[in-house]
Amino acid sequence: MRSDRLRIATYNIHKGVRGTGPAKRLEIHALQRGVHELGADLVCLQEVRAHHQGDARRFHRHWPQQQQADFLAPDGYQVAYRSNAYTRGGEHGNALLSRLPLVDIAHHDVSDHRLEQRGLLHVTLQWLDAPLHVLVMHLGLFHGSRLRQVQALGRYLGARVPAHERLLVAGDFNDWREQLDPSMGLLGLQRAVVARTFPARAPLFALDRVYLRGLEALHAEVPRGAPWVRMSDHLPLLVEVRAL
Incomplete structure (x- = not known):
């Protein structure tokens, strides 16, 4: 890795499980291997669990003792996690796994x-x-909600992130109709790449994204193949960026 470049991944891991009812299966161990294979300096994760009583009971023999973000982090990476949603028996949120301090x-x-x-x-x-x-x-799942959430992002950036400092925003934008780029552009954020990541088996939509300020996208890829289509309903997006 060159010192002025970073490899960024964003990935919705679907809470580490796939399927429903009797067909529900645990994928967190495969996801751990997958995250390691990405070789990213920064891994931005969505739908990550700290705990879930029902799944922990169902998969008690193989359910990790650590929170999912800590379990997925490669050796030497630091972990940031915060919950977004509290549901019956558990919760989930966003995480960052970072090679940088x-x-x-x-x-x-x-x-x-x-x-x-x-x-x-x-x-x-x-x-x-x-x-x-x-x-x-x-x-969110509704266009109006997404627009208001981008506006909330803008207010947050205005209050918390100096305009001259480098910034990247990554995640699952649920923007099926490709309508959010102008609103993100008003915040000074440019989309790194348009790449289809959903649904994993036959991707049609570019829901998973990286937006940049003070950084330039050099290369992007979407890992595909048998392991990836099983692990989540999304595919990961990888982007190499360079500082401007």
């Missing part, structure tokens, strides 16, 4: 209505002798 961790609620609990994870890193801000998000 963490300077600060913050969480901000961007829920738009009572039926969906959403939040952003803000991690400040030190890179190239300057702050690098990484925000991990998982936006």
Whole structure:
């Protein structure tokens, strides 16, 4: 890795399980191997669990003792995790696995209505002798909600992230109709790449994204193949970036 470049991954891991009812299966161990194979310096994860009583009972022989973010982190990586949604028997949220040291961790609620609990994870890193801000998000299922969540992101950035500092925003944007780029552009954020990641078996939609400020995208890829289509309903997105 060159010192002025970073390899970024964003991945919705679907809480480490797939399927429903009797066909439900645990995928967190395969996901651990997959995250290691990505070889990313920063791994932005969505739908990550700290705990879930039902799944822990069902898969008690193989359910990790650690929280999922800690379990997935490669050796030597630091972990930031914050819950977004609290559900019956458990919760889930966003995480960042970082090869770079963490300077600060913050969480901000961007829920738009009572039926969906959403939040952003803000991690400040030190890179190239300057702050690098990484925000991990998982936006809502309705277009109006997503627009308001982007507006909430803008207010948060205005209050918490200096305009001259490098910034990347990554996650599952649920933007089926490709309507959010202009709103993100008004915040000074440019989309790194358009790459289809959902559904994993036959991707048609570019829901998983990385937006950049003060950084340039050099290369992007979407890992495919048998292991990846089983592990989650999304495929991971990998982007190599360079500092401007």
